[in-house]
Amino acid sequence: MPGVDTAASITHERRRGGRLERARVPIGYALRRLRVNAPRTLVAALGIAVGAGLLATTQIASTAVQDRALQRAIAQLPPSERAIQAVWSGVPAQSDLSPAQLDRLARATVTPILGRRPFRVEVFRQANWGGAFVNLGAVDGLARWLRVTQGRLPRPCARDDCELIQIGGAPAQPKLRGLRVVGRAAFEPGAPLAQYFGASGNRRPPILLANGVARFGHVRLPDAALVARTLAWIVPVAPRSVHDWQLASLGARLDRAQAQLERRSDIFTIAGPTDTISAIRATSRVAANRLLILGGDAAVLLLGFAVLASARLRRDHREIRERLTWAGARRGQILLVAATEAVAITAVASVVGWLVGTGGGALLARRLGAPAGATIAHSIFGGRTLAIGLSLAAATALVMLLALRADEIAIGGSRITVADTAAVGALAAVLLALARGKADASSLQGGGTGVLLLLLPALVLFVLAVVAARVLSPLLRGLERASRRLPAAPRIAMLSLARAPGEVALAVVFLVLAVGIAVFAFAYRATLVHGEHDQARYAVPAPYVVQEDLTRLVTIQQGAARLPGARVVRDDGSAAGVADFTLLALPRPALAHVGGWRADFSTRSPAQLAQRLRPAAPMKLAGVPVPRVLRFAIAGDRIGLTLVVRNPRGDFTQVDLGEHGPGTYALPTHLRRGLAIALRLAFPNVAAFVADHKEAETSQVVADAAVGTLRVGGGLRGWLASGGVRVVGPGVFHYVVNRAADSIVRPLQPGDGELLDVIASPAVSRAAGPDGTLSLHVGDIVVPARVVATARHFPSVEGEFVVADLPTWLATANALEPGVEAPSEIWTDRRPPPGTPLHVTSQRAQERQLETDPIARGATDLLLVVAVVALLLAVAGLVLTVLGDRSGERASLADLEAQGATPAEQRRHLLLRVATVGALGVGGGVGAGAVVGLLVVSIVTVTAGAQAALPPLALVFDRGNIALALACVVAAAAAGAVMSTRRMR
Amino acid sequence: MSLVEARDLYRLYATPQGTAVALQGLSLDVRAGELLVVFGPSGSGKSTLLRILAALDRPTAGSVRVASHDLRTLRGRALLEYRSRTLGYADQHYRRALAPELTARELVSLRLALQGESRETCDRTAGTLLDRIGLGDRGAARPHELSGGQQQRLAVAAALAHRPRLFVADEPTGELDAANARELYALIRELVKDLGATTVLVSHDPAAAAIADRVVQIRDGRVSAEDGAAVVNRGGWLRVPGLEEGARVRGAVDVDVARRLPPTVDPPAANGEIVARVTRVAKSYGDRRVFADVSLEVRAGAVTAVTGRSGSGKSTLLQLFAGLVLPDSGEVDVLGRRVDLLDTAGRAHVRRDLVGVVTQGGDLVPFLTARETVELALEMRGLPAGDARTALAAVGLAELEGQRVSRLSLGERQRVAVARALAARPPVLVADEPTARLDEENARAVGALFAELSRTTGTAIVCATHDPALIEHASVELPLATLTV
Known part of the structure; x- marks a missing residue:
């Protein structure tokens, strides 16, 4: 036969084909299979892409949430704390560097920190300028920081003519040639100048400012070079000027700038709000870490879909294995076919999913108000996130490969699968993690255990899914037994499920995962939203809570006596x-x-x-109406007396009656109304001071005391005494008063x-x-x-x-x-009138603040996205099951058709199978979601806004939305299933 | 010199009923370059022998060597080497051997490519072999684009592309018609002789003996007759070496054999009323025209055997009667109902009420037991389920009625399909290769049952077959080519 050597002429030595060639064939075969079976492959890839997309969206949302939280916190900082400043204070004549050199040095150092040029401030020490005791200074870009109330803004100074504007104080006009005030103004609320000029008011010297530090420097002021001053180069840190991902390097840049300045002058200091921002960042990190829950769930969903999709391909791979074995393929070559398919599907799907998820994440970032492009660049394209994504893609490919090739092993008569083994490992991890405590705000800040705990829900879901798979067979057998008296169609459907659960088990497991995640996401979202409501009402337990304003020292009795x-x-x-x-x-x-x-x-x-x-x-409280005049007599040492009066509005007035020695007295209380509830006796102040002094200078203990008898009249006659005072008769009290005791005469009180x-x-x-x-x-x-x-x-x-x-x-x-x-x-319940000089907190305002918190919004939005995506995947899983059934049951359906089963009966068979799978999966998923929801709420003790939850979160199952969502899923799946089976002939 | 040396091979299996003995001290030598054909009834141990030679199974006792390989101890890389380089294997399930995604050229060269041969070598070898098997111009075709016979030739070529020293074939013509089977046998002989490969071919088909250098008969797990000894043929005919083909010798036969084979039943008469007909039907699948202008009348109480080459349209014709496909043109009438005018549901009802379908058994519902399979068919027709047992007993499956279909052999499944049809007793019965996977004894039994059914119930039976055992029981044999108007 031409071209073919005979067996006898062959030496039968090993043909040394290239390794590359031996690898090329299985890889080429796998890629050909993917191309030919594109529709089936597409469904598998779709699920994996969705899971990868969800992961990408979670990462982006996490970064966006962190950034938005940072922006909000920066916006809430006082302006003076929200700036990076290089400050030089001293006398120019004593400086080695000229003003120009100082300026060049400071600008060169400060500008690179945030990439923006600073503006300058110059402030002279308070001094008398031309007869006016003022704060004299200059600010670059004055118009930006002032609000003119009178006159106009000053023009930049000329050498002999410098216009000034006054802020605060009585009108001042330095009698110096070339200086004149042209207007009055107030600082804008956001001006970062408070620390240089302080709070202006009538008690502070007026502030006179020129427009522009450089021009002001040319003005001829007497002995200006000898006058101490402060020079500051300021870069305001406006919200959105610095982002979360820049913070890590900000501290290092500040340190470098400081070192640079100190090399030239040790008078320079540089400061920025790094401590404040670090504290903010810690909080936002809690929120980002908490999103790991969703990331973990997305990963489980991804892997679950990979296993489900592999089930459909597994039957093919058994045949491939057999076929290639007979074709003389090595084990490695057979493995290469499965590995190529798994890697190709996973790689392409992951990339597509990642890109689509990036788009979704960009939309979410924009909704949260974060810059989409920068957020994406610093989240999913960061080294760590890319590594996570690649690792997960690799894990997915590995899971697919294992699912394609894994064999069961029999232990004690039971068949143990790879999934069983993995579930045992997951359960061990769950128990170990639970033993280590809760994931509260502090543990989530630091990472470690707290972060590990966030992965628990995913692990628990996985364990539950495997348990569901194990429970499924006996459950299906029970259903089959129960269906024995039913007509043929449902009976055959139940028989087929009970006797060949196979891929059905995987479908149920996947549904438990997908529906479980969706139910959990809905429930957890509702819990967080409700938790905000609880949190607001807990913090402010009435529509309005009015409290004393400690900066104004106004009591509620003074400020809101009439408020009900x-x-x-x-x-x-x-x-x-x-x-x-x-x-x-x-x-x-x-x-x-x-x-x-x-x-x-x-x-x-x-x-x-x-x-x-x-x-x-x-x-x-018992007492006597306060007398207008209090009459008393002292026989003995000098003591101080204070009458304690309860005012009608509920507070107290301490009426100081002064210190008195022996004698009889009638002192006015200067009070018309009130209830006298006590008379306090005190050791004389001077004597107390001397005694304290003696004890401080020597090691002696000074045990001075005032001794004597006090007689009081009026309603005080029936009073009791304590603290070194004893009653010797109605209105007669013997006292031994010193610094240690609180000596009081008072009526009997009901308590x-x-x-x-x-x-x-x-x-x-x-x-x-x-x-x-x-x-x-x-x-x-x-x-x-x-x-x-x-x-x-x-x-x-x-x-x-x-x-x-x-x-x-x-x-x-x-x-x-x-x-x-x-x-x-x-x-x-009543809103305090405007202008109430007290601190008023509104319950509604508290709720609104919590609701608009970007961290909270990000978390709840993402939970909604996860829920919807999980439900969509559940629908896809059900449709996949139908398609798989159609393919898997093809031979059986063909036989039923040959025996006279109508298309409707065949469809009914498939739909009954799907309905059973769906019911078991959805039911199991609802249960799994509830379990995971309870677990998460119990171990993750932070609110939607990533704060410590007070009161603790209570699971809200959101039955309405869950029922509606599941109804939609069932309807969509049913429609998909009917459409898929419609084309059966 | 012998390439294959088997000595006192035993193979025992544990079954729920006890230990089954597949081989009982079988000894066999096959010379290098020899083409050995192995005959034997079902359960005689032929397949077990083949599985041992293919290193798919190990003997319980005894020794077996192929070339320098001791098959009892072959493991790991040595086993891989044996299967990939020394051995070529083909069986009747050519679809399993042919990856549906690859072209004919790629399938033939697959083994060489997996061994790392260069593309030029692979292409050259594939091209040459494709030409030899008559598929030179179909190199780019995928298996589903080829006929059954073409696919089987392709599978054989793929099994021989790497020039194995031992070629093992298990019923390679099992799914082919007689003409295709003869062609395949001739091809096999030509190829293996050119390659110098030693060949062991197992078959039920007596036509295989025509290409053999030597024939052995296996019975009860050991060789019962070798080349030169008489081989019992159908109907009691002997094949005596040295006599011309076609000559008949009447004489004493082995009593054992005569007692084993069921007696031939006289075919029923073909004079009943016409119960089904196709009139000038044509059918194409895509660009491929299956047949055109075919007409056939089927009479009650008759067994009609439709014969023809694989791919000629026999199955399609039966599907037309059953309403499983619609003709492109023409009429299909079953007991007065125009099946071609009915919708899918209507045709399903025709199958339920009027037409029983016997498939080749591969499509039975796998999770049902044999009895449940038959009972379901009866239930769908509103018939009592009690007849299921009787029907299964009639095809020799009484002991396996509780076994799930997935655990039955292909032959047993085919018998279940037949039993189901018998139990339902439909007015019309269409059977597509109902004996394709049965040995001669069972094939004759099925033929007898069909004849009996026709005679006693008036069922009109139409079979697509190439099995002489079935044709013998037919009232009329109609080559499909003759049905074209």
Whole structure:
């Protein structure tokens, strides 16, 4: 036979074909298969692409969220904290560098930090210029920082003519030739100049500014070179001028700039808001890390789809293996076919998915207000993210390859698959991670355990999916037994599922994964959204909460005496065994209807808790109407007297009656209304000062005391005494007063000798004795209390707490330390009038702030995207199952057709199978989603805005949306299945 | 010198019913370059012997050497080398051997390419072989574009492209008609002789003996007769070496053989009323015209055997009667119903009510048991399920009625398909190669059952077949080519 050598002429030595050639054939075969079977391959690739896309979108969203959080926080900083500044202070005549050299040096150093040129400020030390005591200075680009209120902006200075503008203070006009004030202005709110000029006001010298530092430098001012001044080169850090991904290098750039300046002059300093920004970044990192939950879920979905898709190809690969074995292929060559297919599908799908996900992420970034291009460049094209993406693609290809080739092994009569082994490993990881604690804000900041915990949901889902696969067979057998009396079509469908679960199991597993992730995403999203609502109402338990403004030192009694609402006392305290707690005293009706309460805070309702605080008798602070004149007599040492009066509006006035020695007195109180509740006796101030001085200079203890007798008249006659004072007769008190004791004469108060009933947090309750009593240290007083109920949380309080009835508390506390305790808050439904000089917090504003938080929005938006994508994949999985069934059942369907089954009956067979698979998968998925939701809510204790959750998140299952979504999935899948089977002849 | 030396081969299998013995001390030598044909009934051990020679199985005892390879101890790379270089293998399931994605040229050169041969060598060898097998101009065609016979020739060429020393073929003509089978046998002989390959060919088909250098008969796991001894043919005929082909010798036959083969049943008469007909039907698949202008009348109580080459359209004709396909033109009438005018559901009802279909058994629902398969068909027709057992017993599958179809052999599945048709007793029965995977004994049994069914129930049976055992029981044999008007 020409061209063919005979067997006898062949030497049968090993033909040394090239390795390259031996590899080329299986690779070429695999690529040919992909081309020929493009439709089937396409579906598999689609699922993988979607998973990869979801991952890319998550990464971009994470970066966008971090950046937006940073921008928001920067915007909230005071302008002076929001700038990078190089500052030089000194006397020019003493400097080695001329002003021009200083300027060149500073600009060259500061400009590269943010890539923007600084503007200059020059400020002279406060001095007298031409008879006017002013702050004289100059600012570049004055128009940008001032709001002219009178006159006009000054023109840049000339040598002999320098226009100035005044800010604050009485009108000033230096009598110097060449200087004249042409207007008045105020600083713009965003001007970063406060630290140079301070708060202007009538008590500060006026500020006179020229327009432009350079021109101002040419003005002839007397002895200017000898006058100390400050020069600053300032670059405002406006929101959006610096991004999260630039922060890592910002600190290094500042350090370099500092070193550069110090080499030339040690008077230079450079500063930037790095500490503040680092703190902001830590918070935003929590939010980004939390998104790992979704990233992990996306990865599981990706791998799950890869396994499902492989199932369809696995049958082919068994035949390929057989065929190639007979064709003399080596094991490596056969493996190369499967590996080429797996890698080709995964690589192409991953790249496409990554690109599409990038597009989706860009849209999400824009919605969050982050720069899309830069966000993308610094997220998914960063080294770490690319490495993660490549690793995941490799893992997907490996999973596909294993799924194509994995064999089962039999152990003790049971067949163990690769999936079983992986599930056991995942379960071990879950248990180990759970043992290590919660993923709260601090652990998420630092990474490590907290971050690992975020991957738990994905692992748990995987374990649940494998369990579902294991449970499936007995379940299907049960269904088959139950269907034995049904007509042929459903009976055959159940038989086919029970006796050949095969790919059906994979379809169910995938549905459990996809639907589980979707249900979890919906539920977790609803939980976060609801959590924001809970958080707002917890932080602000009434529509408005009015508090004292500590900068203005206006009490609520002074600022809002007429505002209706519940008065509340808030104070700090401690007890033995409890480091600190918040004491909250409010009226019982307010407690019974407190806003922000949740049923899981306590086993008792607020009304029941309020009932527990009900005092045996009305608790009203006892006293006598304040006399206009107080008459008293002293026989003995000099003492100071103070009358404590409770004002009608609820606060106290300490009426200082002065220090008096022996004698009789009638002193006016200068008060018309009020309730005198105590008379305080004090050691004379001078004597106290001398004694303190002696103790400080020597090692002696000075035990001076004032001794004597005090007689008082009027309503004080029936009063009690304490702290070194004793009653010797009606209105007659013998005193021994020193610096140590708090000597008080007062009436019997209703709480005297009684325990204060309180509701306490668990730690405080545990610190109480077996009878529930403990001593509360609040301020300078020690209050004996009894815990009558426990609650895990109380609205407006973070940490441990004690809640008391307000009148009871006021009576008790002011009996021990008269005049110190008065309500400091008002919880009201009514909006305070504008101009109220108090701090007002609105519940609605709090909610709005939480809702608009970019981190929260990013998280909830992404959860919605994940849910929708997972549901779409579930639909795709069901359609894939139908297509697979059509292919897999082809021979069976052909036989049924040959025996007279109509197309409708054949379709019914397929659709029944799909419906069973769908029902099992969806049902299992709902359960899995609920389990994962509970797990996540219990271990990830941060809110939508990545803050510590207070109150803790409570799972909201969002039944409505989940039911609607699943109904859509079922409808879409049914439509897809019907369409797929419609073309059956 | 012998290339194959088998000594006292035993092969035992554990089954639920106990130990089964496939080979019982079989000894066989095959000389280098010899073409050995192995005959034997089902269960005689032919396939087991072949699997051992192909290193797919190991003997329980005994020794077997092929060239320098001890097949009992062959493992790992040595096993791979044996299969890839020494051995060539082909069986009747050519579709399994031919990757659907590759062209004919690529399939022939696949083994060489996997061994790392250069592209030029692969192309040259493939081209030459394709020319030899008559597919020189079809090198770019994929398997589904070729006929059954062409595919089988392609599979044989692919098995021989690497010039193996031993070529093993298991029923290579099992799915071919007689004409294609003869052509294939001739091709095999030509190729292996040119290559100098030693060949062991297992077959049911007596026509294989024509190409053999030597014929052996295997029975009960050992060689029962070798070349030169009488070989029992159908109908009690002997093949005596040395006599001219076609001569008949009447004489005493082995009582054993005579008792084993079922007696031939007289075919039913073909004088019943016409129950089904096709009139001037034509059918094409894409560009390929299957047939044109074919007419056929089928009578009640008759068995009609339609014969013809593979790819001639026999199966298509049967599918027309069954309503599984529609003609491009012409009429199809079954018991007064114009099947060609019905929709898909209507045709399904025709199959349910009027026409039983016997497939080749490969398409049975795999997860049903044999009994459930038959019962389902009866249930679909509204018939009592009790007849299922009887039908299965009639085809010799009483003991396997509870076995899932997926665990039955191809031959057993085919018998299930026949049993299903028998139980339903339809007015018209179409059977497509119903004995393709059966040995002679079972084939004759099926033929007898068909004849009996026709006679007793008046069922009109139309078979597409090339099996003489079935044709013998036919009322009329009609070559398809003669049906063209």
